Amino acid sequence: MHEVLYPALAAVAWIGLAVKLRDLRRGRNPSRVAVCGALALLASTFTVSTPAVWSWLDRTTGVANLAALWAHLCVVAFSGTVQLLVLWWVNPPEAARPRARARLVLLAVTAVAMVALFLAAGPTEPRTTDFVATYAGRPVFAAYLLVYLAAFALGMVDVVRLCWPYSRLAGRSWLRRGLRTTAVGAASGLLYAAVRVADVIGAQMGADVRRWEPIAPPAASLGALLVILGLTMPAWGPRLSEFRGWLRRRRQYRQLQPLWADLHRLMPQIALEPPATTPLGDLDRRLYRRVIELYDGSLALRPYLDEAAAGRAGRIGARLGLRADDLAAVMEAARLRGAVHAYAHGEPRATVEEGGDEPPPGRLDEGADLAQEVARLVRVSRAYAGSPVVAAAVAGRDALPAEETEVAM
Structure with missing residues (x-):
C-alpha cells in the first residue's frame, strides 16, 4: 500500500x-x-x-x-x-x-x-x-x-x-x-x-x-x-466551470443544427459566415450568430407559419401531459415545420385557426436573456427534428398512433 x-x-x-x-x-x-x-x-x-x-x-x-x-x-x-x-x-x-x-x-x-x-x-x-x-x-x-x-x-x-x-x-x-x-x-x-x-x-x-x-x-x-x-x-x-460551459454551448450549437439546416437550405442568405458543424473556438459568438440566423429565418417564414399544425400539436401535447415548456416547443416546431414545407413548395400563406393567436415575433427582443432563448430554441429544434407530436400535427392528425404515444417527448 x-x-x-x-x-x-x-x-x-x-x-x-x-x-x-x-x-x-x-x-x-x-x-x-x-x-x-x-x-x-x-x-x-x-x-x-x-x-x-x-x-x-x-x-x-x-x-x-x-x-x-x-x-x-x-x-x-x-x-x-x-x-x-x-x-x-x-x-x-x-x-x-x-x-x-x-x-x-x-x-x-x-x-x-x-x-x-x-x-x-x-x-x-x-x-x-x-x-x-x-x-x-x-x-x-x-x-x-x-x-x-x-x-x-x-x-x-x-x-x-x-x-x-x-x-x-x-x-x-x-x-x-x-x-x-x-x-x-x-x-x-x-x-x-x-x-x-x-x-x-x-x-x-x-x-x-x-x-x-x-x-x-x-x-x-x-x-x-x-x-x-x-x-x-x-x-x-473556475476553469472547470468554464470548460463545462464550453461543452454546454457546443452541445447547444449542435442541437440547433436540425432547425438551422432546413432554414439555411431555403434561405442561405441568413448565414453571414461559413457554418461550422463542430466548432471548437469562439463559441459564444457562433452561438449568438446561430440564434440571430434562426430568428432571421423564422421572420422570413412568418407569412407561411402553420398555425393549424401548431394548434393540433398543442391539443395532442396537452392530452399527453407535456410540461408547459415542452408544449410550447412542439407547437412552435409544428408551426415552423409546416412553414418550411409551404415555403419550399411555394404554397400560399398559412391561415390562422379561428380563435388562434397571431404568429409570434421573429426577432430576439433587446432585453431578452440569451441563455434562456438558446434553451428555448434547443427545445424547439429537438422537437422539430424528432417529435412524433410534431410529425402528426404537420400531417394533419389530431392524435398519435398508440405505439408512439409513450415516446412522444
Missing part, C-alpha cells in the same frame, strides 16, 4: 503546488504563500514516507527512521499552515496577525519537543511501513507520538471549526466548495489521529496494534487528497 499510495499522493501534492505557484506571479499575499507552504509540506510528507525514499534517507544520514521525524514535523507544520491560511481567509488582517503569531509560537514549541523526544528515545531499527506500530510501546516514543498527534489533531479541529461555518458566508462558489472540502479532509485526518492514539494506548496495554494499522494510511491519504483539492479548488474550479 505504502509503495503505491504515498508516491501517488506526493505527485498530486507537487502538481498542486505547481498550480498554486503560478498564482504567486500575480502578487504575493499571506493566503497564497500559506497555500503553497501547506502543499509543499504535504508533498514532502508523502515523499519521505515512500518506503524507497525512507530507506535512502536512512542510508544517507545514518540515522534510522529519520524519515519518520521529518514526515511528522512536516505534518504538524502542514496542520499549522492550514490553520494560518484559514485565519487569513476568515479574518481581517488586523485580527489574523496576532492569532497567526500565537499559532507559530505553538508550532515552534511542538517541533522542539518532538525533536528532543525523538533523540531521547534512543536507537531504532529501520521500519519503513510500520514504524508507529513497532515503537508505540516504548514510553519515550509514546510521549513523542502523543505530542505529534495532539498538535496535529488540534490543528485539524481548528480547520474544521473555521472552514465549515465560514463556507456558508463565502461569496465565490468555488471558495465555498474548497472550504467544505478542506473541512471534510481535516475530519478524515482526525480519524487517522484517532487510530494512532489507539496505537499508543493499545501498545502500552500489550495489545497487538497491527490489527488496525491498515486503517491509518487510507485515512491519512484520503484526508490529504481532500485537503489538496480544497486548497487548490479556488484556482482550478
